[in-house]
Amino acid sequence: MxxxxxxxxxxxxxxxxxxxxxxxxxxxxxxxxxxxxxxxxxxxxxxxxxxxxxxxxxxxxxxxxxxxxxxxxxxxxxxTTNMEKDIAFHQNSVIVPSGMMIGEFIMWCKDKGLSGLEGLFGIPATVGGAVMMNASAFGVAVFDVLESIEVYDDGKIKIINKEQIDFGHHTTSLLKSSVIILSVEFQLKRLAPSVIFSKIKEVIEKRQASQPQGKSAGCVFRAVDGIPAGKIIDDAGLKGLRVGGAVVSDKHANFIINDGYATDQDVKQLIDQIQFELYTKQGITFEREIEYIGERDDYYR
Ligand SMILES: Cc1cc2nc3c(=O)[nH]c(=O)nc-3n(C[C@H](O)[C@H](O)[C@H](O)COP(=O)(O)OP(=O)(O)OC[C@H]3O[C@@H](n4cnc5c(N)ncnc54)[C@H](O)[C@@H]3O)c2cc1C
Missing domain, CATH: 3.30.43.10 (Uridine Diphospho-n-acetylenolpyruvylglucosamine Reductase, domain 2)
Structure with missing residues (x-):
């Protein structure tokens, strides 16, 4: 065989x-x-x-x-994280392999005097994952500067332009497709490396002040009518709620932390419990942002 x-x-x-x-x-x-x-x-x-x-x-x-x-x-x-980091650029257009970490790429851009993605520094994402999710932070979203993606789909390599993709806050139509991103093209702006570096440092400080350390998948739920899910969970007094090794962070209520020995079932039960509490007591429906592996079995990936 x-x-x-x-x-x-x-x-x-x-x-x-x-x-x-x-x-x-x-x-x-x-x-x-x-x-x-x-x-x-x-x-x-x-x-x-x-x-x-x-x-x-x-x-x-x-x-x-x-x-x-x-x-x-x-x-x-x-x-994809082992992929080589062969970045190609011409003037303000940069093509980067999908497996490169976004932070490493932002530092590369800083050295070249190319600005646009600094707000995303500190997100533990690859460039490909950040495009799939339209990752955003501190007023900057991937799709603000995305130009096109090179994908493998249906046995062919193709270029898809940004205009052909639907996107919203932390979501894109790519998630409902079978495309695999090979590389990503961004259109950036010229700025002095020292100015870009100051922006990055500011973002690091803001992130450290607002986000917990520990094993997590970032924000678990989407905002509800523009109100951050973390605020709603905090106001409901659910910080510190725990199932097994999964606990609602004390620092940011939209983060669930695996404090060492959580299983996927612990996390799922905690998510269910938060959704149940908020629905039964306040009529709020929380939509999950993190993905359970296997739920996209309808698609081939
Ligand atoms: C501490 C922490 C902080 C975070 N902060 C933020 C934040 O500020 N803003 C924000 O938007 N998100 C944040 N996140 C969430 C997360 O980092 C983002 O959603 C990110 O875009 C995921 O990237 P990834 O490379 O880890 O993708 P993965 O989690 O590995 O995958 C995400 C999805 O993309 C698909 N995918 C990945 N690569 C490819 C590819 N090459 N081709 C096709 N499909 C692919 C996967 O199948 C999956 O469906 C945070 C997470 C953590 C743990």
């Missing part, structure tokens, strides 16, 4: 790897195979190999917006 070992370089295949090591929640059982492509070509090869072997797969970036099951799974994970 054919295996990944017949189709891919053996250095990029890991067997029985714990997904917990690839998610910021630190939660996730072992997967039958985890693939770590080193460049766009290997990312495409990895996807083709999954299709050929009829394996369900999920491409993830830094795993900072996902909750993986604590149970072992036959699903294959393709993780």
């Amino acid at each position: 054919r295996k990944f070992e017949h189709l891919l370089p053996k250095e990029i295949i890991k067997r029985n790897e714990p997904i917990s090591s690839y998610t910021t929640f630190g939660i996730g059982g072992k997967c039958s195979a985890l693939l770590l492509p080193r460049n766009k070509k290997e990312l495409v090869l990895s996807i083709n190999a999954c299709k050929l072997l009829k394996k369900k797969f999920q491409v993830i970036g830094n795993g900072s917006n996902i909750l993986a099951s604590s149970k072992d799974t036959r699903r294959v994970f393709i993780v």
Whole structure:
């Protein structure tokens, strides 16, 4: 029977790897195979190999917006964070591989005097994951400066322009598609590196003041009618609410922290409990922002 070992370089295949090591929640059982492509070509090869072997797969970036099951799974994970960092640029247009960490990319931009993404510094995301989610912070969103994406879809490499993508606050129509992002083009502005660096330092201070340390997936719920979910949860007195190893952060009520031994079930029960409390006592419906792995099985990824 054919295996990944017949189709891919053996250095990029890991067997029985714990997904917990690839998610910021630190939660996730072992997967039958985890693939770590080193460049766009290997990312495409990895996807083709999954299709050929009829394996369900999920491409993830830094795993900072996902909750993986604590149970072992036959699903294959393709993780982009090992991809090489070969950035191409011409004047203010920059093309960056999807697996590069956004913070590292922002520092590269600073050195080149290219500004636009500084507000996102400190988000533990890859560039590809940040595009999928239209990540935003401190008044800056990825789609403010996005130009186009290079994707692998339906066996073909294509360019999709920003105008062809629907996007909103921390969401895009890409999440309902089967595209895999290979690289991303941004259109940035010229600014002195020292000024960009001051902006980055300001963002670091703001983030440190408002966000907790610890294993999490960032904000769990979306804002409700413009009111931050953290404020609603705080006002409802739910800070510190706990199920097993999952606890509502004391510093930011929209963060659930895995304080060392949480399972996905602990987190899910805590989420259900918060939703139940707010719905029954205040009639508020909370929509989840973090993704449960497996819920997109309708799509092939
Ligand atoms: C401490 C902390 C702070 C955070 N702060 C913020 C914040 O300020 N603002 C904000 O917007 N978010 C924030 N987040 C949430 C999270 O970082 C973002 O949603 C981010 O965009 C996810 O990027 P990722 O690379 O980790 O993607 P993942 O979590 O790995 O994946 C997210 C989704 O994108 C898909 N995906 C990833 N890469 C690709 C690809 N190359 N091709 C196709 N699909 C892909 C995955 O399948 C998944 O559906 C925070 C998270 C943490 C843990």
